[in-house]
Amino acid sequence: MCLAIPAKVHQVNGDSALVSIGNVEYKASLLLLKDVKEGDYIMLHAGFAIEKVDKKEAARMLALFREIEDSKTT
């Protein structure tokens, strides 16, 4: 029920956006999230964008996990 799925934003039209998950396109309402741009990833929940996915943060956390692993194994 609280499932939200990352979707890529293709086009912003006022308070809605055309997004895709894999090859399937959806309409996402932007009533709950401002400043969404083409190329962003958003979390889509029941037709609403509820938050952006921070790509830099995703990469940073992964690098951090990996770094800790590396330092442990060396």
Place this chain on the structure above:
Amino acid sequence: MRYIDDYRDGLLMKELVGEIRKISVSPVVLMEVCGSHTMAIHKFGIQSLLPPAIRLVSGPGCPVCVSSMGFVDKAIALSRMDHAITVTYGDLIRVPGSESSLEKERSNGSDIRIIYSLLEALVIAKNNPEHPVIFPAIGFETTAPATAAVVKKAAKEEIHNFFVLSAHKIMSPVLKALVDGPLKIDGFLAPGHVSAITGSSIYQELADKYGRCVVISGFEPVDIFQSIRMLINQVNSRQPRVEIEYSRVVKPEGNPAARRIMNEVFEPADEIWRGFGNIPLSGLKFRKEYDRFDAEKIFPVKVPEFHEPAGCRCGEVLRGMIDPTACSLFAVSCTPDNPIGACMISSEGTCAAYYKYRKLT
């Protein structure tokens, strides 16, 4: 998306499991609160990879499962009104009230429609001005802002035949009820998408006042292992605090714009939870300014008192007191095809998760 694969990286998972094994020194009980976490934990067989000292228990985070029977009975009563159209997300339709379900009502001829987005309800309302369009609303802070946004839109567009029966709930009061309960929970794997809206501050009291460890977790296996590792480190250091593992989505301040909309339309009120009974100020009801959308006020109905199906221990399951396997009906007379209690009916229910993945765990 690239990051999903990265968060399912088998090598990284193995490293994390190894690390958890190293730091796990004493028995701990960790509760995952969200139904989506429960499903992921069972799907990826996470418990079986952990050292035996770490026990994962499921909590009350499946909105369908914690909806009271009285609420379902009310939704059914409203769906039976002349000309009524009921719109619902798929989850609720099979949940039994005391003598029927929305699914049964639909096969008896009631107009009940499954929607994907609540915005569809406004289109239905506009196209059917003579019909009351009723939305029985469940869900936590993840879902409630969307309901509020649609109510505001209906107000602005002067749609007068759209109504909401709100059983929306908020997360922090039930966590406090759990901490006050008999099960000793050392740490919480906090729900990622609720927290995307609320931010991390709603858990602060759990750490500061009740000494419980909290990590807001994502839903991929690497997220869950990493969150468990962060929780064990917190337990070991005896410094309970609130950390965010799912930082690619959850900001400490959450989504203030969504919260503003939610709080403009709804205010906290007492709410009945299956398995818990009444929890003060744990629900969301309409503010006065939005009264005219409140199905409860506009169409008052009386329903019989709440009771669980005979033999069902869903209430104890929801409080983490027992595993579903302790229920004598589990996998015997209660299965997803023939569910007895709400925890088996919802695809995210703990009993359903245990059933579906019972060979893996």
